Each structure stands twice: as structure tokens, then as C-alpha cells.
Amino acid sequence: MSKYIFNLPDIGEGIAEAEIVKWHIKVGDVVAEDDQLADVMTDKATVEMEAPVSGTITAIAGEEGDIIAIGSMLVEIAVEGEIDPEKLEELEASDNGAENAKADAVTSVQDVDIKEKNTPSEPAVEKQSEAAPAPVETAADTASEASQSEGNKPLATPAVRKRAADLGVDLRQVKAQGEHIRHSDLDAYLNYGSGEGYRPAGASRKREDETIKVIxxxxxxxxxxxxxxxxxxxxxxxxxxxxxxxxxxxxxxxxxxxxxxxxxxxxxxxxxxxxxxxxxxxxxxxxxxxxxxxxxxxxxxxxxxxxxxxxxxxxxxxxxxxxxxxxxxxxxxxxxxxxxxxxxxxxxxxxxxxxxxxxxxxxxxxxxxxxxxxxxxxxxxxxxxxxxxxxxxxxxxxxxxxxxxxxxxxxxxxxxxxxxxxxxxxxxxxxxxxxxx
The missing domain is CATH 3.30.559.10 (Chloramphenicol acetyltransferase-like domain)
Structure with missing residues (x-):
């Protein structure tokens, strides 16, 4: 077994470094020749990097968002047996696989707009998915819920149960006006009966803090x-x-x-x-x-x-x-x-x-x-x-x-x-x- 170091090739226009914007592989993955390894971004374009040889990934250059220099290691690949000398010579002649950088599949970023999200009226229309139909309570649902009523588990439709879970509400604390807890009962609890005074429905929904790398x-x-x-x-x-x-x-x-x-x-x-x-x-x-x-x-x-x-x-x-x-x-x-x-x-x-x-x-x-x-x-x-x-x-x-x-x-x-x-x-x-x- 031999190891092949795939260095980040010179992708033109005097670029000295590039950012890793997406990895398509991880250490331990087996890749075939021409499999996609990573997307890298320069000041001019985003370029797809492909595997020059088949083998197992043993090392990668860094995390998404890291900046690496042209000519430095992008990935290390363990190859079964010895690399064919002619193949190795071909790779070296192509500047460590520069031919694998698909420059035709680029997205220019040189003139990316630099302002708040102000978009023209035609392009600004965002795709809106159709609202999924609300779950419908059926006799089967009721029977299913009734069968689960043991152990003081409250009766509620699947829609109410899901909403309560999203809001972090224990349905055992919610008083039902009928046999089942309904949305109106949940609203009454949220607004008046939680022991915390009045609060808008949904106020208990809280997103977790997120740390997002800007890349x-x-x-x-x-x-x-x-x-x-x-x-x-x-x-x-x-x-x-x-x-x-x-x-x-x-x-x-x-x-x-x-x-x-x-x-x-x-x-x-x-x-x-x-x-x-x-x-x-x-x-x-x-x-x-x-x-x-x-x-x-x-x-x-x-x-x-x-x-x-x-x-x-x-x-x-x-x-x-x-x-x-x-x-x-x-x-x-x-x-x-x-x-x-x-x-x-x-x-x-x-x-x-x-x-x-x-x-x-x-x-x-x-x-x-x-x-x-x-x-x-x-x-x-x-x-x-x-x-x-x-x-x-x-x-x-x-x-x-x-x-x-x-x-x-x-x-x-x-x-x-x-x-x-x-x-x-x-x-x-x-x-x-x-x-x-």
C-alpha cells in the first residue's frame, strides 16, 4: 500500500489560497477516481475538486471554512499497491491534478451584492411550499388515544399532543372541558392556567443558541x-x-x-x-x-x-x-x-x-x-x-x-x-x- 498526497492545485488567475466550503468525504471513506472530494472557493469562483486516484482517505486538510494555500495538502489517499509510474507521471504533469478542477462549473463571487437582502421583484419571489393538511381526528385516533389513557395519560388528538410537545407543555397539567384536551384547552392553559399569569400562546417556544461558522x-x-x-x-x-x-x-x-x-x-x-x-x-x-x-x-x-x-x-x-x-x-x-x-x-x-x-x-x-x-x-x-x-x-x-x-x-x-x-x-x-x- 502507498500513500498519495493530493495538493490543492493552482486553479488560475494568480490565486494564492482558497477556502474549503464543503467536504464531500471524511477520513476513512473509500473513494474512486473522479469522485468529488471538496468544493473550494477563491475570490473568483467555487471549484469542485475530484479524486485523482482511487483509495481510502487517511487525512484531510481541515474543517469547512478553513483557508489553505495553493500547493498545500488537500487530502491524503491510501492506495492499494503501488501507483502506476505512468499514472504518477501524468498526475505530476497535470500539476497534481489541476485538470480535475472543474472550472466550467463555477459560480462567480467577485461581484456578489454587498447589501441587506434587497432583491428585484421577479427574482425576489421565494419558493413557498404548500401548507401540509392538518391532521384530522378520526374514530381510529380516538380509539387509539382511549387505549392509551391508562397511567393518567391524558386524552388528546395527535395534533394537540404534537403542539403541546413543541411548546414544552405537560398535558397532565391542562384541564379539559370535555373528554379530550383540545386546542382551546391548551390555549386557556397557556394564557391563564399555567401559574405564570397571562402570556401569548407559543411564548414557551424557545430556540436553542446556535454558533454558525461564516464560510x-x-x-x-x-x-x-x-x-x-x-x-x-x-x-x-x-x-x-x-x-x-x-x-x-x-x-x-x-x-x-x-x-x-x-x-x-x-x-x-x-x-x-x-x-x-x-x-x-x-x-x-x-x-x-x-x-x-x-x-x-x-x-x-x-x-x-x-x-x-x-x-x-x-x-x-x-x-x-x-x-x-x-x-x-x-x-x-x-x-x-x-x-x-x-x-x-x-x-x-x-x-x-x-x-x-x-x-x-x-x-x-x-x-x-x-x-x-x-x-x-x-x-x-x-x-x-x-x-x-x-x-x-x-x-x-x-x-x-x-x-x-x-x-x-x-x-x-x-x-x-x-x-x-x-x-x-x-x-x-x-x-x-x-x-x-
Missing amino acids: GMRRKIAQNMAESKRHIPHFSYVDEIDMTELEDMRADLNANRGDRPKLTMLPLMIVAICRSLPDFPMLNAIYDDEAGVVTRHGAVHLGMATQTDQGLMVPVLRDAQDMNVWQLATEIGRLAAAARDGTAKAAELSGSTLTLTSLGPLGGVATTPVINRPEVAIIGPNKIVERPVIIDGEIHARKLMNLSISCDHRVVDGYDAASYVQALKHLLETPVLLFAD
Whole structure:
């Protein structure tokens, strides 16, 4: 038997170290060649590492979240017999198995969004599982409970018994108004009869303390957020926009869309952003503070903050200014889905020049989003609500929305930010201009 040391290979772009974000094996496991060993994350990507030989794992580099240097041991594998010299030479020639790093299956983290969870209205919709049907009390249940009544065990339906267990309530202390303890009896005990005075139902439910290691995407988000707040002097500006006409236009467009995708407010808002940006080039820019250089971009590569299971990511709508609303709707859906299922390519997750972030229906009154460094501005539409508005002395119901913008005060003056929001407001409140040449 011989031992093979699989060192963390050089996975390109001058990376000096990587973080172990997930182990797929443990010491003692038997692996075959090409079995997945671990996922490691660099500043650029998450890469899958595969076993270069078959054998038994005898040592691993560390725990999830540990940082290890390129070229240091990742795993040690005990191999039956001697490794074939040609195989060993092949492994050494491939830089200790660098060919096994599947660079095509990467998820870029360079431009991970660095703010609180502000997501666009389409990607922000989280999957909601259907509520499981409540247990139904049957004659069989009653008979079963009756058969268990010996030893002073109280009679209760399975649903009540489970709820009591979740709440930490001893059902023997609960007084029943009938033969069985019901939810109403449990509520009465929780509120009045526990001997502790009134307390809300469920107050006894208490989560245990948890210590969670911050690793992987969450660690990168934390680092980027800290860097952004540390280096960028933020200021935010908020204004109210009447979205009534635009909402009516959106309804008309959807009613006549045919087989095209259904429009949310996002594509229309992006059209307005792109049409108003040429007069405000200081906003569609990135700032290299080390070199002291601002690059003002002509094309609008719009980042969209998107919530995924791994954390916030920012897929990029490239050349958004060249797309119509239907093309934007299609591309938004495609990029959001790719970000969520991990199939987004590195090029689709980097290179944004301006970011749009929204919580959609959860948007709240106003936001103060954190800038996606090295960009210099981020736009945050908030929730649309219907409110009474006085027009010409009469009260009308209008659909209003607050629009937030955060800017880098080193590059963007407050006057410029306010002027831009006014220009954007004019387009959104007069939506016919979105389609006028």
C-alpha cells in the first residue's frame, strides 16, 4: 500500500489560497477516481475538486471554512499497491491534478451584492411550499388515544399532543372541558392556567443558541459589505413617484402580450433607467480608488440583486440599453433562474456598471442600499401602495412608490443624484415617453 498526497492545485488567475466550503468525504471513506472530494472557493469562483486516484482517505486538510494555500495538502489517499509510474507521471504533469478542477462549473463571487437582502421583484419571489393538511381526528385516533389513557395519560388528538410537545407543555397539567384536551384547552392553559399569569400562546417556544461558522458565499458577502462601507462615503436620496399611469400601461401590455413573458414593473423601470442615464454619466461608472480613476461607461451593464440559497448574487443584464421590455423580461427571468440553480457563468456575474435592487412586494417605505463596489450608485425601488392624493382640490386614489438611490459622495454630488431621480421620475410618471424617439 502507498500513500498519495493530493495538493490543492493552482486553479488560475494568480490565486494564492482558497477556502474549503464543503467536504464531500471524511477520513476513512473509500473513494474512486473522479469522485468529488471538496468544493473550494477563491475570490473568483467555487471549484469542485475530484479524486485523482482511487483509495481510502487517511487525512484531510481541515474543517469547512478553513483557508489553505495553493500547493498545500488537500487530502491524503491510501492506495492499494503501488501507483502506476505512468499514472504518477501524468498526475505530476497535470500539476497534481489541476485538470480535475472543474472550472466550467463555477459560480462567480467577485461581484456578489454587498447589501441587506434587497432583491428585484421577479427574482425576489421565494419558493413557498404548500401548507401540509392538518391532521384530522378520526374514530381510529380516538380509539387509539382511549387505549392509551391508562397511567393518567391524558386524552388528546395527535395534533394537540404534537403542539403541546413543541411548546414544552405537560398535558397532565391542562384541564379539559370535555373528554379530550383540545386546542382551546391548551390555549386557556397557556394564557391563564399555567401559574405564570397571562402570556401569548407559543411564548414557551424557545430556540436553542446556535454558533454558525461564516464560510463560503456568506463570508464573501460579509467581506464585500465591510469593504464597501469602509471605503465608500454613502449618501442616500429618496423621492416619491406616482406609478398609476405606468401600472395601467403595464396591465395593457400584459393583456396583449400573446406568447411573450408577463411583464413585471422591472423591465419598464430598466427602460426608464437606461433612457435617463446618458445625461448623467457620473452615475453609470466605476471608481478605482487606488488608482484615483473614474471610468464612465457608455453601455449600461445593469446588475440585479438576486436572492439565492447561497446568498445574494448580482447577475448582469449586459447592454440593457439595447433591449426592449419583452427582451428584458426574458433575460431577467433567465439570469435569475441561473443564479438560483448555480448554472450562471462567471461572465454573467461580473462587470456591472450600476445595480438595481428591490424587495418587490416586501419593499417597505424606503431603503438605503449599500453600493456594489466599485460601482458608484445603486437604485432601489420600494413597494407600490395605493394612497389618497389631492389633485386640483379633489381626493384621488393613486399608486405611489418611493424610489431610493445611494451614491458614492466622492464621485457623485447630491445635486446630481437628485436631478437624476427627477429625470427618472418624469419618465415613470409619463410612460408614453419610454417608447417615444
